[in-house]
Amino acid sequence: MKKTERLLRIGVLGCGPISQAAHFDAVRKARNAELYAICDRADDLREAMGAMHRPQVTYADYDAMLADPQVEAVIVATADQFHVPLALKAVEAGKHVLVEKPLGVNLEETEQLRQQVQARGVVFQVGNNKRFDPGIAFAQRFIREEMGALMGLKAWYCDSTYRYAMTDNLQPLILSSQQATRPSGDPKSDKRRYFMLTHGSHLVDMARFLGGEIVSVQARLVERFGAYCWFIAVDFADGSVGHLDLIVAVRGDWEEGFQVYGEHGSVKGKVFLPWFHKSSEVECFSVQDGLYRRPLGADAYTYKLQVEGFADTILNGAEQTGARLEDGIAAMRAMVAVARSVERGTAVRLDSVSGEV
């Protein structure tokens, strides 16, 4: 891996599955970053990951990592319930932050975070890694620059239990630990909430990235044979309409995709399981030349590209292409609105909601 001269010194908080499968390797491969520190209270995980990935330092205590002046930025890779409080601590210590998606679980907890991010002037990014998929990034640029006014957008995310065989084959063997710090209770037992937070956060961010601000949703949910099906009608701020499907678990292959219809063209996208590191197949039709455009996107290691984008913004002042704090909050708002809409059976405006996803 060819590295630049100036590397962003990153400390990764959490040695759980996502760090083992993505962040440690991604930071090490990123051209402009260094895996300077790792942190986990679980001794067995921290020691094993330290031996494998060779950071300069390892910390059992998060506060001690934040007190290390060599750490310039932190990746928060813990359970969703800890994201906002732990990201807030890093911001207060003056560190730049890349926090895993979803940003958090409760809209109120994000308020103090917003104030502190503004006050400290740090770069804050949410781990919506798909924004760095070169096919999706190409589609987004095409929509913004060439498609004119938008009319409609469809996006879908169908999780499948069959994909675990693929995921297990593609990822390194994951170590787990009895000592890992987990949220109290069992947040994953509330499937409606858990599926929305973990998968819905990708779907909503995709819709916003491609279609713009969402102002209102009307959602229906069917729960049958242990599966969940959300059909969500969406109103965008520009007057265009959308339809989002979230299916967990589909009886078939894992599937994610989108179609966008505009004044001067249209876009179709088929997204692959992120562990393949394969660019989405997108076709962008332009009425200007009557041609479909389709990028190759050879480097589609989205977890690495998101670290490179994050470091570029911090080190060189490059425009932030990843999801910002406001994107994370807006995605949470959309997910809360979906939950309220299902409960009430009516459309719900995003600016009217509060509370938990």
Ligand SMILES: NC(=O)c1ccc[n+]([C@@H]2O[C@H](COP(=O)([O-])OP(=O)(O)OC[C@H]3O[C@@H](n4cnc5c(N)ncnc54)[C@H](O)[C@@H]3O)[C@@H](O)[C@H]2O)c1
């Ligand atoms: N972007 C993606 O594609 C993607 C994929 C999978 C998971 N995720 C997200 O990644 C996040 C983490 O998932 P995971 O399965 O790795 O979580 P996990 O809970 O299994 O692991 C987190 C680790 O952090 C450690 N930890 C937590 N709080 C700590 C503290 N205060 N101090 C020190 N160590 C602490 C725990 O001991 C644990 O080992 C989740 O929010 C999930 O939604 C994202």
